[in-house]
Amino acid sequence: MIPPSPLTNFPLLGHWVKLSEKNNLIFFSGRVELGQGNTTALVMMIADELDVLPSSIHLETARTDLTPNEGITAGSMSITIGGVALRWVASALKYQILEIASKQLKTQPSNLYVQSGCIYQKGKKTELYLSDTFYKIDFNRKIIDDVHLKSFEERQKSFPNINRIDLKSRLVDAPFIQDIAFDGMLYGAPVHPPSTYHQLVKIDLASLKDRPGVVKIVKNGSFLGIIANSFYHARNAAIWARSNGIWKSTLTDPVDHFQKLKCSNNVLDTIIESKDIRKNSGKWFETSVSRPFIYHGSIGPAAAIAKFEDEEILIYSHSQGVFQLRQAIANVLQKKEDQICIIHRPNSGCYGHNGADDAAFDAVLMAKSVPGKFLKVIWSRFDEFHTSPMGAAMVTKSRALLSSDKRVIAFDVEVNSTPHTNRPSSKIPNLRAASYLSKPIVSVRTPDVPLERGGGADRNASPSYDIDSLRVRKRIEYDTPYRTSALRSLGAYCNVIANETLFDKIAKELNVDPIKFRLEHVSDPRSKEILERLADERLSDTYNTSDDGTGWGLGFARYKGSGGYCGVMIKVNIDETVQVTDAISVCDVGEAISKDGIKNQIEGGIIQSISWTLKESVPVDGFSATAETWTDYPILKFSEIPNLRTILINRPAEKPLGAGEISQGPTGAAIVNAINNAIGIQVTELPITRDAIIAKLHSVT
Amino acid sequence: MTFENDHVSFKVNGKQYNVNEDKNTPLLFVLREYLGLSATRFGCGEGTCGACTVIINDEAILSCDVPVGEIEGKSVETAEGLQREPNDPLFRAFIKNQAGQCGYCLSGILMASKALLRKDPFVSRAKIAKALDGNLCRCGAHKRILDAIEEAAKSVVDNA
Numbered sequence: 001m002i003p004p005s006p007l008t009n010f011p012l013l014g015h016w017v018k019l020s021e022k023n024n025l026i027f028f029s030g031r032v033e034l035g036q037g038n039t040t041a042l043v044m045m046i047a048d049e050l051d052v053l054p055s056s057i058h059l060e061t062a063r064t065d066l067t068p069n070e071g072i073t074a075g076s077m078s079i080t081i082g083g084v085a086l087r088w089v090a091s092a093l094k095y096q097i098l099e100i101a102s103k104q105l106k107t108q109p110s111n112l113y114v115q116s117g118c119i120y121q122k123g124k125k126t127e128l129y130l131s132d133t134f135y136k137i138d139f140n141r142k143i144i145d146d147v148h149l150k151s152f153e154e155r156q157k158s159f160p161n162i163n164r165i166d167l168k169s170r171l172v173d174a175p176f177i178q179d180i181a182f183d184g185m186l187y188g189a190p191v192h193p194p195s196t197y198h199q200l201v202k203i204d205l206a207s208l209k210d211r212p213g214v215v216k217i218v219k220n221g222s223f224l225g226i227i228a229n230s231f232y233h234a235r236n237a238a239i240w241a242r243s244n245g246i247w248k249s250t251l252t253d254p255v256d257h258f259q260k261l262k263c264s265n266n267v268l269d270t271i272i273e274s275k276d277i278r279k280n281s282g283k284w285f286e287t288s289v290s291r292p293f294i295y296h297g298s299i300g301p302a303a304a305i306a307k308f309e310d311e312e313i314l315i316y317s318h319s320q321g322v323f324q325l326r327q328a329i330a331n332v333l334q335k336k337e338d339q340i341c342i343i344h345r346p347n348s349g350c351y352g353h354n355g356a357d358d359a360a361f362d363a364v365l366m367a368k369s370v371p372g373k374f375l376k377v378i379w380s381r382f383d384e385f386h387t388s389p390m391g392a393a394m395v396t397k398s399r400a401l402l403s404s405d406k407r408v409i410a411f412d413v414e415v416n417s418t419p420h421t422n423r424p425s426s427k428i429p430n431l432r433a434a435s436y437l438s439k440p441i442v443s444v445r446t447p448d449v450p451l452e453r454g455g456g457a458d459r460n461a462s463p464s465y466d467i468d469s470l471r472v473r474k475r476i477e478y479d480t481p482y483r484t485s486a487l488r489s490l491g492a493y494c495n496v497i498a499n500e501t502l503f504d505k506i507a508k509e510l511n512v513d514p515i516k517f518r519l520e521h522v523s524d525p526r527s528k529e530i531l532e533r534l535a536d537e538r539l540s541d542t543y544n545t546s547d548d549g550t551g552w553g554l555g556f557a558r559y560k561g562s563g564g565y566c567g568v569m570i571k572v573n574i575d576e577t578v579q580v581t582d583a584i585s586v587c588d589v590g591e592a593i594s595k596d597g598i599k600n601q602i603e604g605g606i607i608q609s610i611s612w613t614l615k616e617s618v619p620v621d622g623f624s625a626t627a628e629t630w631t632d633y634p635i636l637k638f639s640e641i642p643n644l645r646t647i648l649i650n651r652p653a654e655k656p657l658g659a660g661e662i663s664q665g666p667t668g669a670a671i672v673n674a675i676n677n678a679i680g681i682q683v684t685e686l687p688i689t690r691d692a693i694i695a696k697l698h699s700v701t
Numbered sequence: 702m703t704f705e706n707d708h709v710s711f712k713v714n715g716k717q718y719n720v721n722e723d724k725n726t727p728l729l730f731v732l733r734e735y736l737g738l739s740a741t742r743f744g745c746g747e748g749t750c751g752a753c754t755v756i757i758n759d760e761a762i763l764s765c766d767v768p769v770g771e772i773e774g775k776s777v778e779t780a781e782g783l784q785r786e787p788n789d790p791l792f793r794a795f796i797k798n799q800a801g802q803c804g805y806c807l808s809g810i811l812m813a814s815k816a817l818l819r820k821d822p823f824v825s826r827a828k829i830a831k832a833l834d835g836n837l838c839r840c841g842a843h844k845r846i847l848d849a850i851e852e853a854a855k856s857v858v859d860n861a
Binding site for chain 1: 726727730733734737739740742743744745746747749750752780781783784792795796799801802803804805806807808811827829830831833834836837838839840841842843844845846847
C-alpha cells in the first residue's frame with residue numbers, strides 16, 4: 001500500500017493529532033472547508049477508522065501554526081488525498097491505543113476492539129475508556145509503522161451518513177470571516193485600480209481623510225486603502241474615492257480577447273499525440289465551443305482580518321491555501337515565514353481562486369499602518385466584480401474522425417485559453433495589490449497545470465471513450481488585460497462541452513441513439529454503468545426532436561480522466577428563452593463517504609453549470625471587467641431551477657473520489673445537446689441566451 | 702450632508718434596543734456592527750442579493766435598504782431569533798433537508814421564507830420559488846431549500 005502523499009512530509013502521528021490539556025484528542029487537517037462540506041466527510045473518515053462517533057471528533061483545519069501543509073484545497077482532492085491521510089492517522093492511533101490497553105488489561109491487542117469510545121474484549125466492555133490510554137500515546141511514532149487499515153467490508157457500518165456538522169451554525173450563528181469581531185477592531189476598504197494595467201493618477205487625499213469615520217488613508221503606489229472606525233464608513237469612503245479618483249490604463253488600444261483566442265498565431269503546445277493521428281482516413285466532423293469570462297460570484301465578498309504586532313503578523317483568511325499565501329506575503333514584505341501566522345476561517349462558498357488571497361494582502365497592507373489593532377477588510381460587490389480573478393475565457397476546437405464502419409477512431413482537440421492558474425506562491429506572489437505598489441512586484445507567467453495533476457486548460461480535452469488515435473494541443477493566451485485563474489473544473493467544462501456535443505453531432509448524422517453510440521465506444525465497466533443507468537432513466541420522449549420546443553440532451557465524462565464519473569441528462573423547454581426543466585444525473589465517485597454531501601455537490605454543480613451555460617458572461621470593455629452590481633451579471637434564480645434527480649453509485653471497494661467538479665462539463669454539454677434536439681441548432685458560443693439563439697438561427701438560415 | 706445623531710428605539714427578536722446612530726445608516730450595519738447581530742449577512746449592500754433579509758413587522762425586508770431611522774418603534778426579527786428555537790418548523794426542515802452548502806445566503810432565505818409562510822401557509826412551490834428570486838444562492842442548493850420550505854409549510858398547515 002502506498003502511503004497518501006501528505007504523509008511524506010508529515011510522517012509522525014504528532015503531525016496530525018495532539019492531546020489537549022483536558023485530555024482530548026485534536027486532529028489536524030491542512031484542508032479547508034470551502035462550503036462544500038469536506039470537513040464533515042473528513043470527520044466521518046476519522047471516526048469510522050477509530051470506531052468512535054463523529055460527534056466526538058475535534059478537527060482543526062488549515063492554520064499555519066498547527067496543521068500540516070497539504071497545499072491548496074482544490075481539484076476535488078480533499079477526500080481522495082486529505083481524507084485517506086486522516087484514515088491512516090486514525091488507524092495508527094487506534095493501533096497504539098489497543099497496544100496500550102492490552103498491556104493494562106494483560107491480553108493481546110488482537111483480543112481487543114473499540115466501540116463507541118470504549119474498549120471491548122470478546123464482546124464485553126472492559127473498564128477502560130479510549131481516553132484512559134491517551135496519556136501513554138507516543139506521538140513521535142511513524143504512522144506507516146502502525147497503520148492497519150480496515151477492509152472496505154468493515155467500513156461505514158455505524159453511521160453510513162451524517163448531517164453536515166457545520167450547517168446549523170451557518171444558518172443562525174456568525175461563523176464567517178465577515179462576522180468575526182475583535183475589541184477595538186478597525187475596518188479597511190481597498191480602492192483598487194480597475195485592472196492591473198491601470199494606474200492611480202489623481203486622488204484628493206485630504207478630502208478623503210475628512211470623510212465620516214475615516215481614521216487613516218494608506219496609499220502605496222496605485223493601491224489605496226481606507227481605514228475607518230466602522231465597515232459602513234470605510235465602505236462609504238471607498239465609494240466616494242472611486243467616483244472622485246482618476247485611473248488610467250497603460251494600454252492604449254482595447255484588447256479583443258476572443259479574437260486572440262480564436263485566431264492566435266502563437267505556438268500550440270502538443271500535450272498528447274498518437275503516432276497515427278494524421279494517417280487515419282474517414283470523415284472528419286468538427287465543432288468549436290467558446291466560453292466567456294465567468295465570475296466566481298460568491299454571495300459574500302472576499303474578506304480578511306489582519307494584525308501587526310512586534311514584527312509578527314496574524315491573519316484570518318478564507319484562502320484555499322494558507323501556507324502558499326503565507327509564502328507569498330512573506331516574499332512581498334521580505335519577512336520570514338514564521339513571522340506570519342494564517343488561520344483559515346470560512347467565508348461564503350469558494351469555487352476556485354477568488355479574491356480571498358488578495359483581500360488578505362489588502363488587510364496586511366492596511367493593518368501595517370495601525371500596529372496592535374485588528375483590521376478587517378470586506379470587499380464590496382464592485383471589488384468582487386473588478387478585482388477578483390475571473391474564470392478563464394476559452395475556445396475549444398474539436399475534430400473527430402469517423403471510420404467507414406461508423407466508429408469514432410480519432411480525436412483532435414485544440415484548446416485556446418487564458419490562464420487557469422494564477423495562485424499565490426513563494427516565487428510568484430500573484431497578489432493583486434502587489435503588482436501596483438510603489439515598488440511593484442511584477443507577476444510572471446504561471447505555467448498551466450500539467451496533465452499529471454489533471455491538466456489545466458486541457459483538463460478533459462481527451463474524451464472519456466476508447467479512441468484509437470488522439471491529439472491534444474493547447475495554447476495559453478497570457479496577453480490580455482484580464483486576470484483569470486482557477487474556477488471549478490478549469491478547462492473541463494468547455495472541453496467536455498466540445499467533445500460531447502461533437503459526439504452527439506455524429507450520432508445525429510448517423511441517426512443512431514446517442515447513448516447507444518457512446519456505449520459502442522466504451523469498454524470501461526464503470527463508464528458503461530453510468531450510461532446504461534441513464535438509458536434506464538430516460539423517458540419515452542427522450543431525444544426525439546419534438547415540435548413543441550422541448551428536447552432532452554446528454555453529457556458524460558470521467559473528470560480529469562482519473563476522477564469521478566458523471567452523466568447528466570437535461571430537458572429544455574424553449575420559448576422566449578431556454579428553460580432547463582429537468583436534470584437527471586448518475587455519478588460514481590468510488591467509495592462514497594458523505595453520501596448526501598456528494599449528492600449536494602452534484603446538484604450544486606449542475607445548477608451552477610446551468611447558470612454558466614445559459615446566463616453568465618462577464619461584461620468587458622477591452623481594458624477591464626465592467627460589471628458593478630448583480631444586475632450587470634445575472635445568475636440562475638429560484639424560479640429557474642429544474643426538477644433534479646441524482647443517482648449515486650456507491651463502490652465501497654474503490655478509491656474515494658471528489659464530487660465537487662464532476663458535473664459541470666456534462667451539464668453544459670447536455671444543455672447544448674438538448675437545445676439541438678429541441679430546435680435543431682447547435683449553439684456553441686456560450687452563454688446560450690435568447691440573443692445567442694436568434695443569432696444562430698439567422699446564421700443558419 | 703448632515704449627520705444627525707439621534708435616538709432610535711426598536712425591538713430585535715423581542716429585545717428592546719435604543720441606539721444613537723446616524724438615522725440614515727442602513728439597518729444592516731446597525732445590526733452587524735453596533736448590536737453585534739451578524740447572522741444577518743452582508744452580501745452586496747445594494748439591495749441586489751437578498752443575503753441581508755430580515756423581518757420587520759411581519760414583512761421580509763432587505764436590511765441594507767432601510768435607514769435605521771425608519772424603524773422607530775418597529776419589531777425586527779433576525780436569524781439569531783432561531784438560535785434557541787430548534788423546533789421551529791423552517792429551521793428543522795432546513796437541517797432535515799440539508800438545505801445549503803456554504804450557507805452564506807441561508808439566514809436571509811430563512812427570514813424571507815418565514816415571512817412568506819406567515820402570510821400564506823398554503824403557498825405553492827412555484828410561488829415560493831418566485832418569492833425567493835431576490836435571494837441569490839451560488840452553491841446551487843436551491844432544490845433543497847425549496848424542498849425544505851415546502852416541507853415546513855406542510856407541517857405548519859398539518860399542525861394548524
